Amino acid sequence: MIKSELIARLVEANPHLYQRDVERIVNTIFEEITTALADGNRVELRGFGAFSVKHRPSRVGRNPRTGETVNVPEKHVPYFKTGKDLRERLNGK
Structure with a gap:
C-alpha cells in the first residue's frame, strides 16, 4: 500500500471528512515521526x-x-x- 491508497481508504472509512483534511493528517503524522527520529528519539x-x-x-x-x-x-x-x-x-x- 502506498500513501495515496492509505489516504483513499481512510476517506472511504470516514465519509464525514474531506480528502484534503485526511491527507493533511497523514502527512502530519509521518512528518512528526520523521522529525522525532531525526532528533534521535x-x-x-x-x-x-x-x-x-x-x-x-x-x-x-x-x-x-x-x-x-x-x-x-x-x-x-x-x-x-x-x-x-x-x-x-x-x-x-
Missing part, C-alpha cells in the same frame, strides 16, 4: 510497533566488481520493531 505506537534509529559504525567494504576495498562511513539508519499485537495478527494467533 524513539516513536512507539502501542500494538503496532516502535521506530528508532540505529548507529552503524564505519567499516571497510569491498567493491563487488573490482574487489577494491572501500571505506564505508558511519551512518544512522531507521529501524522498526513490530509490536506484539501486530506480530500475533500476522502469525494468525
